[in-house]
């Protein structure tokens with residue numbers, strides 16, 4: 001018997017060219033942006049599917065978003081097939097078109113929907129537990145960038161303009177302070193000071209780019225560790241959440257991955273003293289990343305990696321605080337001060353990373369020397 005969610009979503013699912021009949025639809029995953037459901041079909045051999053309501057407040061041009069995803073997924077799938085990979089469908093997302101051949105469906109309430117084939121027998125982790133997981137994460141994102149390194153970054157739409165551009169994030173932040181929509185500025189003076197004290201230092205990557213020292217690449221731009229699916233043996237199988245694949249700099253992906261991997265606590269940890277750096281996991285991620293990416297990286301890009309490690313938690317802090325100041329309009333929250341708690345956790349992470357900056361730079365140099 002179909003469950004309640006199945007009854008609610010079946011009319012939407014019916015627009016898509018899935019195999020079999022959807023019999024069970026349940027909420028799935030822990031994303032902050034889209035709503036995700038798992039669809040089980042009546043076919044014993046599968047496949048099952050993933051239904052997503054795309055957050056169209058965040059992704060204003062869904063057409064462009066889905067064009068990017070199709071381009072990237074097809075490109076990777078062709079490469080996998082060219083490498084004689086038997087399980088190409090298990091290693092890259094496959095969007096399922098509607099019966100009209102479109103990549104998404106817009107309902108009468110202006111909700112945007114899409115379906116992917118569900119990649120079975122995999123897991124993801126919010127917090128990295130082992131060296132092997134960290135190394136596999138590095139391999140997965142390095143390989144992802146490597147496979148896209150022969151596409152022209154300008155063929156990919158910038159679905160959220162200036163998404164990881166720190167100058168633009170700081171402008172939005174100042175705007176939020178000036179507007180003070182939720183009357184919260186007084187409560188967060190010390191966090192605001194912390195951000196302002198570091199503004200100049202955090203320009204390194206943009207400065208390198210302005211001098212053409214690092215090239216624009218196609219990057220994932222949301223390399224949280226839980227966006228890598230690992231198989232039963234904890235081997236990386238597939239990179240997911242391709243919504244923010246856009247032109248960017250490799251240090252952004254490296255920095256955002258390290259933001260979640262090096263932190264021994266959750267992104268929104270309330271007990272700040274639990275936020276400690278796990279250096280062996282940093283080393284392992286770096287090893288895995290360079291293993292798969294060293295062949296296309298320029299020396300200046302390798303040099304920029306730790307600048308990304310400093311920048312991404314700082315930028316995430318700014319984004320959470322901006323949302324808090326705006327009255328929580330962007331991220332899903334689970335309690336009224338959630339964005340503030342996230343801000344403080346990211347701030348502590350920045351402090352910890354700053355203390356270890358030289359060590360991190362030495363470790364990247366050491367790992368990179370293996371390939372000289």
Ligand code: NDG
Pocket residue numbers: 032033058221222224243244267316
């Ligand atoms: C979401 C964000 C990502 C951010 C993360 C923090 C978008 C589209 O939440 O940028 O780093 O947990 O804003 N995605 O995934």
